[in-house]
Amino acid sequence: MSQSSSSSPQPRRNHAARRQIYGDSRHGYEQESSYILPANSAAEIARLANQDRFFNEAHQLIPPAVPENGRVLDLGCGAGAWCAEVAFHHRKMEVIGIDISRELITYATASARTQMLDNVHFEVMDIREKFAFEDGSFDLVNARFMSGFLQAGEWPTVIGEMVRVTRPGGIVRLIDTDGNSVTSSPAGTKFRDLIVQTMQADGRTLVLTPYFKFWLREAGCSEIQLIPHLIDISTGEPAHPVIYEDFKVLLTQVIPYLVARNASLTEEMLTDLLRQALGEMLQDSFRGHWPFVECYGRKA
Secondary structure (H helix, E strand, C coil): CCHHHCCCCCCCCCCCCCCEEECCCCCCEEECCCCCCCCCCHHHHHHHHHHHHHHHCCCCCCCCCCCCCCEEEEECCCCCHHHHHHHHHCCCCEEEEEECCHHHHHHHHHHHHHCCCCCEEEEECCCCCCCCCCCCCEEEEEEECHHHCCCHHHHHHHHHHHHHCEEEEEEEEEEECCCCCEECCHHHHHHHHHHHHHHHHCCCCCCCHHHHHHHHHHHCEEEEEEEEEEEECCCCCCHHHHHHHHHHHHHHHHHHHHHHHCCCCCHHHHHHHHHHHHHHHCCCCCCEEEEEEEEEEEEC
């Protein structure tokens, strides 16, 4: 493995100018951060909100031993649904969500206000820089699906910052997937492989979860727990319609990124492949599962 297997802190880069251009002027695909999807689009904001709500039920909302009057930080909070859910069920907790996307933070803030949640707030922040919080500020620091925007070598440094702002005895939690969903859809499998190959060529890695225990231990955590999860996304299962809609929006939006990074691909080719994959997902015979991992440790 390359950068992500290193336990030593990675050098910080200057992220002051974060705009990345994928491809040339023919594609015109550009966005803030290294998130490969247009985070400021209405479709992506809605997808993230729906995904958050789904995964809130797929694993324990917060790990045990987090005090009811504790402070909680969520990294890359997106549409803020996890933060809002925690704030709703634990009214004495102070919950803070941070994300680099101003549009997502605006959405999350408005959503929390409509739910009349006064114990949650959101801030625009780039987690690849030093967090704007003092040492030992939080009882729980949570991060879910950071693989969507972190480069391979950035993980150890970000996890180090997570541990720094956690109080002694507090909890640091990582939740993510290695992108290895398995389905009976040939077109869906081909599309997945194209994304994996492109992201790896782009300096990312989707082999992350085996390193979580190691990274947390290296950063100063103990009592580390690793919990595997598996979602059945087959036709007829409760998760199927949710994941179908998620995949439809996600894969539609990832097409410009793939075209910009692969000279052999065209938008028409990928649109046809996506149409085929979605059709196969709607068949009664469709079978599949999506694994993800929850890993948390206690700061020594």
